Amino acid sequence: MFNLAEERPFHLQINIAAAISVVILLFGRLLQPETGGFGSPSHLASVGLLCICWAVLVRTRRDVTFRIFGLLGIVVCAIAFRMLLSKLAPHGDYWRFLVFALILVHGAVLFSRIRDYVVVAMLSGAISFAGLGSDYFAAAGYPEFVIATAAASVIGVMLNIIVMSSYKRLYEAKEGYRLLSSTDPLTRLLNxxxxxxxxxxxxxxxxxxxxxxxxxxxxxxxxxxxxxxxxxxxxxxxxxxxxxxxxxxxxxxxxxxxxxxxxxxxxxxxxxxxxxxxxxxxxxxxxxxxxxxxxxxxxxxxxxxxxxxxxxxxxxxxxxxxxxxxxxxxxxADVAPVSRDDNVRPFPRQRVPAE
Structure with a gap:
């Protein structure tokens, strides 16, 4: 069975995205010193939790663990960026939708099951935009905001389906070749x-x-x-x-x-x-x-x-x-193991009639 935690096809991409997210979350507020340096304890705690999720994703080989911490990591990342962008207002509002779209793209290569990805996309959207004042949506334009959000979500879902289905087919092909190279073609036992x-x-x-x-x-x-x-x-x-x-x-x-x-x-x-x-x-x-x-x-x-x-x-x-x-x-046979340098068999092969 295909196990994304075992195969790790996008291990490098996940590491780069997580590292960049942590750096931005830690140092982004320094762009506006009046916001309070590195941030509140809750903001730092969310960054710490994101690092824990990242560390688990790097090390685990269990599919269930990878799925749980992948979902948790995306949700924590969305929460941390929500807090950061709220502190950077009004400039943070310009970046809110872009960050949401980047989270969708990042999640597309983190989940092998489309239902997991859809759940993450919905949670990220709720975290990113729920509770914002009507002036935010009015400034962006309600129709434009709905169209852009729908387009970003559809692109993310399509990317997840295309990437994961392609990799699953590649995995199945590799498994097929591995099976052919390691099994006897008639009996299907090990060769x-x-x-x-x-x-x-x-x-x-x-x-x-x-x-x-x-x-x-x-x-x-x-x-x-x-x-x-x-x-x-x-x-x-x-x-x-x-x-x-x-x-x-x-x-x-x-x-x-x-x-x-x-x-x-x-x-x-x-x-x-x-x-x-x-x-x-x-x-x-x-x-x-x-x-x-x-x-x-x-x-x-x-x-x-x-x-x-x-x-x-x-x-x-x-x-x-x-x-x-x-x-x-x-x-x-109760005979001692042979040395690799010993050219003599412990028992010479005997000719036996085939009958």
Missing amino acids: RRAFMARFAELRIEDSALPLHLAMIDLDHFKQINDTHGHERGDSVLLAVADCLQRHVPGMAGRLGGEEFAILFSEGSRSEALQRLDTLLTEVRMLDIDGVSLTFSAGLVTAGAEEEAGLALARADAALYQAKAAGRNRIVS
């Missing part, structure tokens, strides 16, 4: 590169986390393809992928052909083995258009500093032990 990246992410999150890795190879898959055709073979792969997604969502990948890999990031090795055994039992019960299925698997626990490639090599060796022992089984 090999994305699986290795997932391993690295889990290690970064917690290097002390027990990380168990299993490699799975479907038994006699070549025979299924030769006997029933590749279309039936694809159905088998999809059925197995569905089982993996249900058992370990987001933690399974297709390494190629009929080989899959799974990461277990919680629990002990025995618990991972039990979950893998449950998966094997479920796969045995599958019936894909008359085709029954089993798999062989190798399970290892990755060392704290072990790279994904080395852990996969050990799991691969354990897998071939399972195949050499008759298939349709899991081998849980």
Whole structure:
């Protein structure tokens, strides 16, 4: 789901607009020293609250927080400028509508939902103009004021719709390309590169986390393809992928052909083995258009500093032990992690008849 707080497409623009607003609010009254220097405590408090909203918008990655503080920030900004321009009267009246229009433009790139923007626009208009004397509107001209306000509001709404809809389409396109680059096109599981990246992410999150890795190879898959055709073979792969997604969502990948890999990031090795055994039992019960299925698997626990490639090599060796022992089984290997400089596998790959 599109999250403006995460994507931050207009982060620089928001920072510039907020910084300029704060500077004007702090030093604008110095243009007329008779107004009282930097302003009243209420005016300074509004500037301080605006700075707090700005700081939250810069740091948060939560969409709800971004929306709430974005709305609050715009409202506080409108209040602060209302107080400033009232102090600078009558010269402030010349700037009142322009400030309102600039607030609308600023808000257009701050809200990804049109309803949020409309609420902010209405509140800003009420804050900027409510309670002003009739002489202000008479001086501006009632028809002219209504037309200008409506035009500014419509332009702001159109800008919000155009900018945000365009960026959402760009985001969806980026997500589509990311998905294509990180998933297997047939099974929609992680591809090999994305699986290795997932391993690295889990290690970064917690290097002390027990990380168990299993490699799975479907038994006699070549025979299924030769006997029933590749279309039936694809159905088998999809059925197995569905089982993996249900058992370990987001933690399974297709390494190629009929080989899959799974990461277990919680629990002990025995618990991972039990979950893998449950998966094997479920796969045995599958019936894909008359085709029954089993798999062989190798399970290892990755060392704290072990790279994904080395852990996969050990799991691969354990897998071939399972195949050499008759298939349709899991081998849980208790071997030390390999050094990256060690060119010898802990278990040499054995040739197993394809049958």
